[in-house]
Each structure stands twice: as C-alpha cells, then as structure tokens.
Amino acid sequence: MLKIGELASLAGVSRDTLRFYEKHGLIIPNQRTESGYRLYSNIDVERISFIVSAKEVGFTLNEIHQLLELEVTKDKKSCQDVKEFVDNKITIVNQRLLEIEKIKHSLQTLSDACCGGDEPATQCTILGALNEQAR
Amino acid sequence: MLKIGELASLAGVSRDTLRFYEKHGLIIPNQRTESGYRLYSNIDVERISFIVSAKEVGFTLNEIHQLLELEVTKDKKSCQDVKEFVDNKITIVNQRLLEIEKIKHSLQTLSDACCGGDEPATQCTILGALNEQAR
DNA sequence: ATAAACCTTGGAGTATAGTCTAGAGTCAAG
DNA sequence: CTTGACTCTAGACTATACTCCAAGGTTTAT
Ligand SMILES: [Zn+2]
Ligand SMILES: [Zn+2]
Ligand SMILES: [Zn+2]
Ligand SMILES: [Zn+2]
Numbered sequence: 001m002l003k004i005g006e007l008a009s010l011a012g013v014s015r016d017t018l019r020f021y022e023k024h025g026l027i028i029p030n031q032r033t034e035s036g037y038r039l040y041s042n043i044d045v046e047r048i049s050f051i052v053s054a055k056e057v058g059f060t061l062n063e064i065h066q067l068l069e070l071e072v073t074k075d076k077k078s079c080q081d082v083k084e085f086v087d088n089k090i091t092i093v094n095q096r097l098l099e100i101e102k103i104k105h106s107l108q109t110l111s112d113a114c115c116g117g118d119e120p121a122t123q124c125t126i127l128g129a130l131n132e133q134a135r
Numbered sequence: 136m137l138k139i140g141e142l143a144s145l146a147g148v149s150r151d152t153l154r155f156y157e158k159h160g161l162i163i164p165n166q167r168t169e170s171g172y173r174l175y176s177n178i179d180v181e182r183i184s185f186i187v188s189a190k191e192v193g194f195t196l197n198e199i200h201q202l203l204e205l206e207v208t209k210d211k212k213s214c215q216d217v218k219e220f221v222d223n224k225i226t227i228v229n230q231r232l233l234e235i236e237k238i239k240h241s242l243q244t245l246s247d248a249c250c251g252g253d254e255p256a257t258q259c260t261i262l263g264a265l266n267e268q269a270r
Numbered sequence: 271a272t273a274a275a276c277c278t279t280g281g282a283g284t285a286t287a288g289t290c291t292a293g294a295g296t297c298a299a300g
Numbered sequence: 301c302t303t304g305a306c307t308c309t310a311g312a313c314t315a316t317a318c319t320c321c322a323a324g325g326t327t328t329a330t
Contacts (some may be wrong), residue, residue, distance in 0.1 A: 005276065015277090016319060024317095027206050034267030037277055050265050057245065057265075061317070067265070074256040076309055082259045083251040090242045093235060107225045110192065116218040121209040124217045127146030130185050130192075130202070140306065150307085155288055172307060196287070223293055 001031065001039040011048035018048075026051060026065060058093060136166065136174040146183040153183075161186060170207060193228060 008015045009106040021027050022038075027047050029038040050071070053066045063085075070077050070085065121127060143150045145221040156162050157173075162182050166171040185206065189199045198220075205212050205220065255260060 057241045078257045083249040106192045114218040
C-alpha cells in the first residue's frame with residue numbers, strides 16, 4: 001500500500017496530478033487510512049504508466065478514460081473494438097495534421113512574397129495580404 | 136460611424152467577439168455616443184478583416200496583437216521585421232507539425248500491431264503496449 | 271514534546287478564444 | 301407611449317490539463 005507521495009514519485013507525476021486524475025475518474029485509490037490518507041496498490045503504478053504513455057501517444061485524458069474502460073473490460077471487448085478506437089484517433093490526428101500543413105503553406109506563401117529588406121514596411125506584401133485576403 | 140451590431144454583421148463576427156477583442160486591445164472604437172454606444176469607423180472593418188485572415192493563417196490573438204502593432208507603426212518598421220515575425224511563426228508551426236507526425240506514427244504502429252479480430256482483447260497488443268511502453 | 275514532512279479539502283489561477291446570461295439603459299417606429 | 305430591437309456592463313461558463321494556495325490534520329523523527 002502506497003501513500004500518495006510514494007506513488008507520485010514512483011510514477012513520476014505530482015501528487016496534485018494524482019488527485020486531479022482521481023477527480024476525473026482515472027485512478028481511484030481502493031482504500032483510505034482511518035485519517036483519510038489515500039492508499040494505492042502496485043497495480044496503480046501500472047495504471048499510471050498506462051495513462052502517461054497514452055498521453056505521450058497523443059490521447060487526451062478523456063480518451064484515456066475510455067481506453068481504461070476498454071482495459072478493465074477487456075474480456076468483454078474484442079481486438080476490433082480497441083483497434084477501432086485507435087484508428088478513429090488516427091483519423092482525428094490526420095485532420096489536425098492537414099490543418100496545420102495548410103497553415104504552414106499559407107505562412108510560407110506570405111513569407112516568400114516579402115522582400116525582407118530594410119525599407120519601411122509601408123508596402124510590405126505580408127501586411128498587404130492580411131488586409132486584402134478576407135474578401 | 137457604425138454601431139457594434141452594424142460592424143459585427145459587416146465583418147461577420149459577433150458583437151460579443153468585438154467586445155472581447157476590445158478587452159484584449161485589438162480594436163478599440165474611436166468614439167462613443169453620449170449614451171455610451173461604441174462607434175466604429177470604416178477602417179475598423181478592415182482591421183477586423185485583418186484579424187480574421189490572420190487567424191485563418193494560424194496566428195493567435197496575441198500574435199495578431201503584435202502584428203497589428205507592426206501594421207500601425209509600419210513606417211517605422213522594415214519588411215525585415217515583418218518577415219522575421221512570420222518566419223518565427225513558421226518555425227513554431229513546424230515544430231507542432233513534427234510533434235503531431237510523431238504522434239501519428241506512434242498510433243499507426245500501435246494499430247498495425249493489433250490483429251483487429253473478434254476475440255476478446257485480453258491479449259491485445261495495443262493495450263499491452265500502453266502498459267509496457269512507459270519503462 | 272515539538273518540529274518537519276506529509277496528508278486532507280476546496281477553490282483559485284493559467285492559457286486560448288470566445289459564448290451566454292442578467293439586469294438595465296437607449297432608440298426608432300407604430 | 302409602448303413595444304421591439306439594440307446596446308451597455310460584469311461576470312459566469314465552455315474545454316484541456318494541470319498547478320498552486322490556504323488552513324488545517326497526521327505521522328515521523330529527533
Ligand atoms: Zn519589402
Ligand atoms: Zn514585406
Ligand atoms: Zn488481437
Ligand atoms: Zn488488439
């Protein structure tokens with residue numbers, strides 16, 4: 001049984017983060033001491049590894065919540081369910097990627113058109129384009 | 136002279152958005168009526184076009200604030216200053232792009248390893264990987 | 271016995287970009 | 301002269317993922 005600080009340092013997150021995750025239903029300590037201290041088990045260390053690596057892979061806490069539910073009920077879920085979940089996320093990430101690429105190209109076009117010289121920016125094509133564009 | 140609702144519909148933003156922009160120093164009406172109504176000029180329509188298109192190109196309101204300052208003082212600023220600003224933004228966007236690509240590849244690897252079959256997910260490589268990975 | 275270290279709760283603050291609401295005042299038309 | 305459309309302010313609320321703080325209770329070490 002681990003107290004919150006022990007779990008925190010084992011898992012490499014802050015005590016506040018653990019309480020935050022608890023408030024959002026991601027890890028709930030299975031016991032409390034008489035005085036109200038949270039008590040965690042070793043399984044919770046793994047649970048946090050799971051959260052941390054899922055975060056690194058780009059899942060939001062909300063999605064991780066759903067993933068954890070898949071984890072817990074994995075005998076009732078199929079590989080198909082899990083893969084579908086990940087593939088949906090890939091679709092979302094792809095959309096975000098396209099958006100950002102579009103932004104990058106717009107900025108690049110803007111930059112390329114500007115001479116970048118020393119003269120006053122009164123005729124700067126960048127400022128000009130931002131003024132016109134929205135027509 | 137335009138009242139807030141008129142400017143809003145001309146510019147295609149909400150009245151609330153205009154007041155929000157004002158609070159953040161992006162557009163400040165040059166006059167008020169006796170009764171306190173904001174009065175905008177036609178120049179403000181262009182100013183909002185500027186904001187809207189800068190937003191579309193991926194600038195944050197904060198950055199647009201700085202861009203507007205470049206705009207206003209453009210006789211004191213050079214093309215170089217403006218281009219530098221845009222190029223810095225391109226660098227940031229590029230970093231974000233790389234991050235998201237990394238996430239995409241991680242997810243793809245995860246997905247590819249899973250059979251996606253009908254059997255219970257007890258042995259699912261995705262769930263497995265998320266449990267291990269963080270070591 | 272007492273101080274340090276740790277724990278508890280609730281709530282506020284951070285950044286982003288607004289939206290929505292309430293309660294009140296203003297303006298034009300019928 | 302009243303109704304409806306419009307405006308004002310201040311403040312709350314949205315989502316995301318925490319972090320920090322205050323004020324108090326508990327444990328551990330010396
Ligand atoms: Zn130039
Ligand atoms: Zn230029
Ligand atoms: Zn499988
Ligand atoms: Zn699988």
